[in-house]
């Protein structure tokens with residue numbers, strides 16, 4: 001008799017997140033300071049929470065259209081035009097997703113077949129690889145380096161393009177490095193995409209978390225004729241401290257969007273309506289909240305970068321975006337896992353080993369600085385005491 005009780009290869013091959021592993025280890029210490037998970041330290045602004053509660057009170061407890069409620073799609077179209085210069089039709093080019101995570105899975109399922117190749121940055125947000133594996137495609141890493149600010153530029157991508165390349169994913173500002181692609185970098189990527197006629201996802205959840213006056217441009221609006229190839233994915237999670245609301249969206253041309261809306265039925269059918277209503281409130285009325293949070297993160301950014309650079313073993317670039325630093329830890333003379341575990345043991349500060357972000361993350365650790373300023377200050381004090389200063 002054949003054993004039919006084996007689990008799918010996608011499930012068996014899925015790796016446990018190296019970030020969550022550290023999270024588990026941290027439970028051994030009562031006084032640990034956890035700087036691993038990429039989550040804003042703020043509670044969602046109250047008026048956004050109230051909009052969600054109001055939705056529940058109004059009895060908005062049913063399915064919505066697969067593409068999301070039209071009020072939210074209109075708010076997204078308004079935002080994309082005003083802030084990103086992307087002109088889209090809310091009825092034809094947009095879908096609401098359960099965060100960018102589900103948006104990415106939906107886009108990959110729509111664009112990529114088994115054995116296709118997908119180019120992503122190395123080091124990368126680990127979910128990209130997991131999602132690419134889920135459809136049986138192959139991940140190709142475009143290795144970025146500290147020397148050029150961790151930028152995944154066209155000249156790194158182009159040599160990796162083969163007959164099998166179906167999709168490129170860019171992410172600026174980047175998780176885990178905090179690196180950003182500037183307008184000129186995006187122009188070169190746009191030219192590459194047109195030359196090779198390849199789909200490209202621009203994953204933009206950190207677009208507003210930028211510093212030193214930097215403005216993040218959207219690839220879709222960088223040049224004419226890109227709607228054929230560019231799929232823009234975004235999320236309210238990081239910008240508005242709404243990770244638990246699970247609201248994101250995709251903007252793509254009508255041909256792609258038609259298929260995505262069909263597939264969405266099989267994934268989640270729709271995002272809960274009260275959460276969509278909260279997202280409408282955030283998109284129209286939360287600019288001041290965002291400005292305040294970004295100011296707070298920026299203060300944390302200075303504290304952590306300057307602090308780490310004083311401590312033996314670390315060397316850290318100033319990231320221009322997101323809320324992560326990706327310091328080089330080769331000064332410890334250990335692998336990234338050993339260094340993260342050593343730091344935890346000596347200081348009870350929880351960080352994520354670089355290799356949790358793919359093979360190209362070796363030699364680094366990731367620290368999220370979106371938590372409270374006092375916590376980061378305390379973490380730095382403990383590390384200074386344990387490892388000494390330069």
Ligand SMILES: Cc1ncc(COP(=O)(O)O)c(C=O)c1O
Pocket residue numbers: 038098099100101102125171174175203205234235236237238243247248
């Ligand atoms: C680069 C990147 N893309 C997408 C996401 C997904 O976020 P969410 O699903 O909460 O929108 C994350 C979350 O950490 C991320 O870092």
